Amino acid sequence: MSKAADDGGVPGGRGEPAQQLGGEAAGGKLASKLSASSFTPGWTKVSCPCCASERVEPLVLVKLGQKAVPETKRWLIKLIGAPQKDGGAGLLAHPGEDATGNIIVLSAPRCTLLRATEELGLCKIYHTGEMEAFAYNDRDNFRNSDNMEVFLTSAERQYIIKYELDGLRAQKDLRIPGLPDSCTLQKRDNIWQKLGQVGVVVDTFPLHNPDKLKDLSESWYSGNQLSQPLDKVNEYFGSSVAFYFSFLDFYTWSLLPPAILGLFIAYFSSRFGDEIYFTDYKNIWYPLISGHMFQAVFSMLWSTVVIELWKRRSSTLSYQWGTLNLAERFAEPRPGFHGDLGVNPVTGRVEPLFPEWKRDLRMALVSVPVVGLFLGLVVLGMMCFYWAEARVKWLHKDWDSMISQTFLYVPSVLHIVYTNMLATVYRTVATSLTEYENHREESAYDNHLTGKILVFTFFNNFAVLFHIAFFKQDVPLLRKRLASLLIITQLVNQVTEVVIPFLVDRFISAPNRSEREDDPKEDKFRNQGTLPTFPGLFAEYIELLVQFGYLSLFSCVFPLTAVLLLLNNLTEIRSDAYKICKLFRKPFYPPVASMGVWKVAFEVLSFVSVVSNCWLLLLSPRLQKTSQEAGMSGSHLLVGAVMVEHVLILVKVIMAALIPDEPDWIRKKREHIEYTSMQALRQQVSQGKISKAVCGKTKYTLGLHNK
Numbered sequence: 019m020s021k022a023a024d025d026g027g028v029p030g031g032r033g034e035p036a037q038q039l040g041g042e043a044a045g046g047k048l049a050s051k052l053s054a055s056s057f058t059p060g061w062t063k064v065s066c067p068c069c070a071s072e073r074v075e076p077l078v079l080v081k082l083g084q085k086a087v088p089e090t091k092r093w094l095i096k097l098i099g100a101p102q103k104d105g106g107a108g109l110l111a112h113p114g115e116d117a118t119g120n121i122i123v124l125s126a127p128r129c130t131l132l133r134a135t136e137e138l139g140l141c142k143i144y145h146t147g148e149m150e151a152f153a154y155n156d157r158d159n160f161r162n163s164d165n166m167e168v169f170l171t172s173a174e175r176q177y178i179i180k181y182e183l184d185g186l187r188a189q190k191d192l193r194i195p196g197l198p199d200s201c202t203l204q205k206r207d208n209i210w211q212k213l214g215q216v217g218v219v220v221d222t223f224p225l226h227n228p229d230k231l232k233d234l235s236e237s238w239y240s241g242n243q244l245s246q247p248l249d250k251v252n253e254y255f256g257s258s259v260a261f262y263f264s265f266l267d268f269y270t271w272s273l274l275p276p277a278i279l280g281l282f283i284a285y286f287s288s289r290f291g292d293e294i295y296f297t298d299y300k301n302i303w304y305p306l307i308s309g310h311m312f313q314a315v316f317s318m319l320w321s322t323v324v325i326e327l328w329k330r331r332s333s334t335l336s337y338q339w340g341t342l343n344l345a346e347r348f349a350e351p352r353p354g355f356h357g358d359l360g361v362n363p364v365t366g367r368v369e370p371l372f373p374e375w376k377r378d379l380r381m382a383l384v385s386v387p388v389v390g391l392f393l394g395l396v397v398l399g400m401m402c403f404y405w406a407e408a409r410v411k412w413l414h415k416d417w418d419s420m421i422s423q424t425f426l427y428v429p430s431v432l433h434i435v436y437t438n439m440l441a442t443v444y445r446t447v448a449t450s451l452t453e454y455e456n457h458r459e460e461s462a463y464d465n466h467l468t469g470k471i472l473v474f475t476f477f478n479n480f481a482v483l484f485h486i487a488f489f490k491q492d493v494p495l496l497r498k499r500l501a502s503l504l505i506i507t508q509l510v511n512q513v514t515e516v517v518i519p520f521l522v523d524r525f526i527s528a529p530n531r532s533e534r535e536d537d538p539k540e541d542k543f544r545n546q547g548t549l550p551t552f553p554g555l556f557a558e559y560i561e562l563l564v565q566f567g568y569l570s571l572f573s574c575v576f577p578l579t580a581v582l583l584l585l586n587n588l589t590e591i592r593s594d595a596y597k598i599c600k601l602f603r604k605p606f607y608p609p610v611a612s613m614g615v616w617k618v619a620f621e622v623l624s625f626v627s628v629v630s631n632c633w634l635l636l637l638s639p640r641l642q643k644t645s646q647e648a649g650m651s652g653s654h655l656l657v658g659a660v661m662v663e664h665v666l667i668l669v670k671v672i673m674a675a676l677i678p679d680e681p682d683w684i685r686k687k688r689e690h691i692e693y694t695s696m697q698a699l700r701q702q703v704s705q706g707k708i709s710k711a712v713c714g715k716t717k718y719t720l721g722l723h724n725k
Contacts, residue, residue: 060112062099069127074110078124078179079543081221088117090196090218095122105189107182114540126179131166132157134178138609141340141691151343151695173256173607176224180606183210184353206369211353224604226546230254231599239595257339258607262555264335265613269562270587272324276580283313283577310638314574314631321570321624322670326677332612333680341611343691352460354453372456385451389470392444396478403433430502437478438510444474468615479564483572493575493637500576508586511561516593519601552602559616566620570627574634632663
């Protein structure tokens with residue numbers, strides 16, 4: 019949505035302030051303190067009679083900087099509370115204790131929430147009991163559309179507030195009241211971003227609801243239950259977080275089959291660490307069917323089945339949470355986008371423009387070389403690892419003691435620490451590079467950032483393993499390296515993600531935000547701001563992707579891989595839940611229909627596993643001995659492996675085709691939602707409520723969505 023601002027009290031300029039702070043409410047009573055149970059004069063007045071409510075729920079806190087004098091705060095509250103048609107955000111704002119305080123508490127009226135629900139393309143329950151794409155003009159036919167706390171989740175209501183604030187744009191040049199003349203808003207400037215740059219707004223975050231959070235915690239990680247309350251997670255934290263925990267849960271229980279197989283192979287092996295052969299009860303060996311081979315083939319097929327079944331579960335959850343048919347719309351540029359002011363040739367709107375060739379030039383001359391530099395640092399670390407590995411082997415051969423035996427694992431441990439530190443630095447650099455590329459859409463920004471991270475992650479985590487497998491062809495070293503990675507990496511992740519944040523919170527942050535039951539609500543809200551910002555789900559998905567790679571690519575050389583991952587993930591579910599509930603402030607997350615680009619990353623690893631496992635099969639001593647006895651040369655064996663690889667890829671493709679990405683009933687529901695949406699659009703066009711041009715754009719958008 020595009021909002022604008024002029025001048026005249028409100029930056030929109032054409033409307034009265036929503037309500038003078040400290041004035042009278044509709045009932046004429048005076049009050050100055052924030053209240054969650056009654057509509058007080060502290061809240062700005064709603065412009066629509068149907069939005070009047072006796073209860074206003076504080077949803078978002080805005081923290082102001084030292085530059086925000088009372089005049090600036092009054093102007094900002096008027097801007098936030100002004101109707102959208104007058105250039106405001108159409109939200110409810112409360113000044114906190116008084117007009118001189120450094121916080122503003124925000125909520126949202128019914129009409130603003132419902133209009134944003136339609137713009138975001140959310141689906142809600144129709145009066146028939148079916149999920150339908152929400153339409154504002156048909157709002158009365160949707161269940162609970164008069165009760166926003168039931169109709170929309172807590173996460174959706176809070177994200178809509180952020181969505182409206184990010185959409186504020188100035189219609190013409192104007193000065194921010196209370197600030198120097200140099201602090202001016204240019205025409206079409208993103209107001210909220212500009213206020214952050216000049217130091218008026220220093221923080222904006224959603225508020226926790228202590229009662230809901232306590233209820234969620236008790237049903238999530240405090241008890242002994244094995245299942246996760248995913249619907250409650252979606253209601254409180256949003257579909258992005260719910261999809262992550264749903265995938266973590268699904269993937270964890272999917273580890274049971276390979277874990278059982280790994281235990282079986284390890285138990286019945288002829289000698290642990292060597293190649294494993296199945297036997298019958300008379301101890302007769304089957305020479306051509308080894309555990310090594312069976313585990314490799316199983317891993318390739320297992321990875322395909324898991325990904326395809328997850329797609330089906332993902333589509334079901336998307337329908338259940340109302341995000342199956344999210345709108346692809348001609349959105350405003352993301353807040354960080356900048357350029358020369360001009361007319362967008364597609365939308366006809368005045369907005370910042372940035373030439374595509376400049377972006378391509380920046381990527382080619384800056385981003386690609388910097389990414390290449392970090393990949394070179396990965397290679398340098400790998401070379402140092404091999405050098406140290408050779409030195410400690412020589413040392414152990416010379417000393418032959420327990421101490422030298424321990425030293426054999428030191429290079430692996432140091433290299434793991436090095437790669438983790440390098441990954442942390444690279445994440446910051448990749449974010450800066452993506453900002454420098456100046457992408458217009460939020461989706462393009464996310465995709466380019468994720469692409470950079472995925473390339474580095476794959477190279478950083480798997481380069482050494484591939485080098486050991488394909489070039490050194492040293493299976494014992496590969497097995498030792500994989501075991502070190504599985505154990506050390508999981509320990510490091512648990513310590514850095516949970517233990518350290520817990521200790522910091524317990525001994526540093528918590529004493530500074532101690533509160534009593536009778537403390538003012540404003541102070542309790544401020545205390546939430548002392549919690550660190552949630553770092554996001556990026557690192558969590560990376561961890562799962564690396565796990566999936568270890569299992570699907572190399573587990574045949576270390577059968578207990580799935581067992582270690584299963585044990586780790588059973589604790590990971592609870593530790594991640596505890597972390598997001600207790601150690602960080604509540605994050606903003608938009609509604610999503612799936613895992614997005616991460617699903618593609620897992621699929622790519624699934625196909626790469628065919629190449630990896632076929633090559634590892636070639637290293638099988640038993641297979642090489644059998645081929646020599648049969649008179650096959652190395653080249654013949656390689657050709658045979660390539661043929662097997664192609665057959666297995668074909669099998670994976672056939673399996674993926676035979677398992678639909680979504681259940682048949684979900685496909686019918688999705689097509690029904692799209693059909694009813696187009697019918698409603700045609701009806702609005704026939705009634706003259708929207709133009710045919712908009713209808714054409716919407717049809718084009720739906721076409722992109724279907725693809």
